Amino acid sequence: IHLRTTKELSLVPANWELIKKVKKCIEKSGKDILLIGNGDVASLKDAEDKAREYGCDGVMIGRGVFGNPWFFSGRTASEEHGYFSTEKFLVLAPSRSQVSFDAVLPSIKEKLEVLIEHTQIFDEELAKPKHKGFDVMKKHFKAYVNGFDGAKELRIKLMETENSKQVEKTINTFIKNNKLS
Template sequence: MKSFWDTLPKPFFVMAPMADVTDVAFRALVAKRGKPDVFWTEFVSADGLYHTRPVRDKESETPGLPSAGVSNGTSEIQRSESHNSLLRDLQFAPDQRPIVAQIFSSKPETIAYAAALAEKLGFDGVDLNMGCPDRAIEKQGAGAALVKDPVLAARLIRTAKEASSLPVSVKTRIGYHKESLDEWLTALLEADPAAITLHLRTRRELSLVPAVWEQMNKAVAIRNRVNPRVLLIGNGDVQNLEDARAKVATTGCDGAMLGRAMFGNPWVFAGRKPEDAPLEEKLVALAELAYGFEKITPLKNFSILKKHIKAFVAGFDGATDLRTKLMQATSATELERAIRENQV
């Protein structure tokens, strides 16, 4: 069955899922200034979604699924009836499409529930995280730990595909202690996901060394031999759209995922570099992000925005002083006031 993946231009460029970064407010900022070809949510625990689900139907003993709805806010955020913190991370707006819900777990039962929920909430696809190196997640057997268990990883892909009609994709790494594409990527390809994003580092390397884009050439060769239908997306150290195009052209993959390149540059998918935006334009974007962030429910800690302040307010005379002032803001109103005082 065809999906949005089959309609994407080649090459395509997508938004990386980043915890406490790619929330609905940040995606709105990016969508307004140059949309990626595919949006990703922050990653969400499938176990958590399962254990905070509505009460089971007493007759069928089938886990209930919350129904989708649209908020009355200006952004018309897609929501669930329940406003718990996990479902909060699955909010999205109509202009953020196609959008993929990223989930993680090592349990087929919870993956099945979360995949069905993603379809119920109106997502265009579901992505399984098999690359996060966070120790707490690995202790659950999820994230990068799955690289060491190709059989279970393949089972989770098949389970997600059976649980909904959404296309299933995977985001992972090229190996655990060392590169193991021959075994690892082959196992994933045989499970037939719609797409695989490869962070071109091992789990051991974290992000401490440069991404090895040369490994994508090997990955493409394996894909072409095992399952040519699967799209391959490269990830790691992509500086801007120009760099993304060059990396895709050199390796032969289908697209690239941009992550840190979005920090302080919501125009990245429009082809602009950080230095292309004047300071005033950056500060307007930062204030807009802050106000959007405050509309997310349940409320998130405003201090999460500090990483964005650091990215937007850098590289110019007086940046340190202004950044220090903005870091003290505890609300969008305070942040905007500090910006205006700086412009006087």
């Protein structure tokens, strides 16, 4: 269940109280239906807390992972199953060996280096004339480039780039000028 309407988009908080009502309907129906909640999940710990508090069987993570490839890194999950399980609650991990319950905070340099890699992969896989132009990649810049001194100025420069080589040059100049290690 996505806990916002299409009209609301992400302009309002997800209404997790609806999960309780849906859960009651499922119980009344007598059907064995897994209930997965979605909306405003900031971390795996947050997902677990929401599942326990609202009684859903699982949590789908959307924007929380956008621009944060570190979301699922860290603590080892069940080697056998690739998820942690508490009663019926499951969080599927992207790999069978890695899952974290705490936010992993990468350094500014790490985030920028991953952005370079992301743009390189985009160029190799999607930025061909028959597919998508590089401008599509630019929507990801703010997810990587925010919350630090000079982020706004760097984003402005990145928005002027046309390919991954230009992104790499712009970011490497920023890293050098700001003595990021």
